[in-house]
Amino acid sequence: MKLYIETYGCQMNVADSEVVVSILAKSGYEVTNTHEDANLVLINTCSIRENAEQRVRGRLQLFASLKRKGHELLIGVIGCMAERLKEKLLEEEYLVDLVVGPDAYRDLPKLVATAESGQKAINVLLSREETYSDISPVRLDKNGVSAFVSIMRGCDNICAFCVVPFTRGRERSRDPKTIAIEIQKLIDSGYKEVTLLGQNVDKYDWNNGEMKFAQLLETVAQMSDTMRVRFATSYPQHMTDDVLHTMAKYENICKYIHLPVQSGSSKMLDAMKRGYTREWYLERISAIRSIVPEVSISSDFIAGFCSETEEDHKETMSLMKEVGFDYSYMFKYSERPNTYAHRKLTDDVSEEVKGRRLSEIIDVQTQLSLKSNQRDIGKVFEVLIEGVSKKSDENLFGRNTQNKVIVFPRKNYAIGDFVNVRVTSCTSATLKGELPE
Ligand code: 5AD
Ligand code: SF4
Numbered sequence: 191m192k193l194y195i196e197t198y199g200c201q202m203n204v205a206d207s208e209v210v211v212s213i214l215a216k217s218g219y220e221v222t223n224t225h226e227d228a229n230l231v232l233i234n235t236c237s238i239r240e241n242a243e244q245r246v247r248g249r250l251q252l253f254a255s256l257k258r259k260g261h262e263l264l265i266g267v268i269g270c271m272a273e274r275l276k277e278k279l280l281e282e283e284y285l286v287d288l289v290v291g292p293d294a295y296r297d298l299p300k301l302v303a304t305a306e307s308g309q310k311a312i313n314v315l316l317s318r319e320e321t322y323s324d325i326s327p328v329r330l331d332k333n334g335v336s337a338f339v340s341i342m343r344g345c346d347n348i349c350a351f352c353v354v355p356f357t358r359g360r361e362r363s364r365d366p367k368t369i370a371i372e373i374q375k376l377i378d379s380g381y382k383e384v385t386l387l388g389q390n391v392d393k394y395d396w397n398n399g400e401m402k403f404a405q406l407l408e409t410v411a412q413m414s415d416t417m418r419v420r421f422a423t424s425y426p427q428h429m430t431d432d433v434l435h436t437m438a439k440y441e442n443i444c445k446y447i448h449l450p451v452q453s454g455s456s457k458m459l460d461a462m463k464r465g466y467t468r469e470w471y472l473e474r475i476s477a478i479r480s481i482v483p484e485v486s487i488s489s490d491f492i493a494g495f496c497s498e499t500e501e502d503h504k505e506t507m508s509l510m511k512e513v514g515f516d517y518s519y520m521f522k523y524s525e526r527p528n529t530y531a532h533r534k535l536t537d538d539v540s541e542e543v544k545g546r547r548l549s550e551i552i553d554v555q556t557q558l559s560l561k562s563n564q565r566d567i568g569k570v571f572e573v574l575i576e577g578v579s580k581k582s583d584e585n586l587f588g589r590n591t592q593n594k595v596i597v598f599p600r601k602n603y604a605i606g607d608f609v610n611v612r613v614t615s616c617t618s619a620t621l622k623g624e625l626p627e
Pocket of ligand 1: 238239351352353450452490491492521522523524525526
């Protein structure tokens with residue numbers, strides 16, 4: 191039996207798909223890379239913005255049309271959209287056979303069997319405990335170099351705009367012993383980098399204080415000094431200095447922090463229920479820079495949240511420049527059903543204004559990224575090689591500790607090698623380098 195799985199959304203979903211493949215292997219399903227020869231197609235979905243859901247609807251139409259042409263195929267929707275829409279998905283997309291939420295994957299063999307017998311199957315129960323702790327994910331990435339390891343699930347932050355607390359349920363941490371077992375397996379099979387994943391890693395807490403995030407990070411860093419350790423995502427209100435000191439102490443913990451701010455206006459941050467102000471965020475940035483001087487910092491921004499004025503928008507751009515982010519992910523606000531913003535606030539910034547503000551912040555970031563990359567010209571970085579450059583197979587690419595992509599001549603190097611590269615030129619998106627003699 192063949193399973194084709196497509197993954198949308200965050201890194202957490204990528205990690206979940208690997209858990210799903212492991213669970214379904216036990217019912218005799220093996221992964222195929224094309225949907226044409228699949229018996230079961232699963233789409234691991236994202237609900238974060240309307241357009242993420244739209245994309246999934248498009249894919250569902252394609253798979254449904256195959257079914258209409260006579261392919262014997264089961265179609266399943268899993269992940270955040272399954273959790274958000276529940277039974278409605280089965281009604282709206284009548285060729286979907288199964289709907290499974292993020293905490294119900296252990297039930298997949300039973301649900302698939304039900305679907306195989308011709309009935310619709312659904313499980314969207316959320317759990318307070320499930321972390322898939324004991325399940326050994328089947329790695330779907332092809333390079334064998336870098337892997338995601340989930341350390342917690344869910345989110346208790348309830349930001350006004352965000353659907354995640356509804357789709358992924360309550361926050362819970364995974365047993366550190368099983369995290370260590372999973373990472374040891376990765377080390378033993380030659381992986382060179384792990385990224386510890388959680389919606390809000392700073393709130394990792396095993397057994398009421400027995401182990402917090404800084405200790406977990408230290409434990410993982412000590413497992414192998416040649417394995418790089420990354421983590422995502424940090425939250426400004428909860429990120430503590432002891433995590434920063436741990437980063438500074440271990441060479442193999444990558445000097446990169448993704449710290450979403452969303453807006454530069456304290457008034458907007460309050461409306462968003464983020465729990466910190468512009469000044470608080472700037473203080474965290476200076477703590478990061480003084481404890482981990484060579485760090486690179488990226489962020490997320492939402493343009494056009496409820497009641498955002500031109501003044502608020504300008505504060506966002508001034509914060510961007512003040513911090514000098516190395517990279518940012520930027521989005522137009524998209525109202526999500528049932529969130530606080532949907533129930534209590536008005537989505538009153540026009541599509542046109544949202545679009546204009548978004549392109550203005552993108553312009554600011556492009557300039558900042560270019561400046562940040564130009565500062566790297568002439569420097570030598572250790573790069574972990576991840577693959578062959580898409581533009582030319584004469585070149586390889588990899589990342590430095592700051593998470594910047596560097597392209598350089600292939601010579602005799604291989605994927606998974608560490609190599610020192612001197613940066614010779616750049617664009618706002620990539621660094622180009624050469625191998626020093
Ligand atoms: N509209 C637009 N962007 C959103 N994000 C989360 N919810 C929304 C929404 N409703 C963005 C935030 C978050 C990132 C993962 O997605 O910037 O940090
Ligand atoms: Fe999308 Fe958020 Fe769900 Fe990740 S947790 S898949 S970003 S909605």
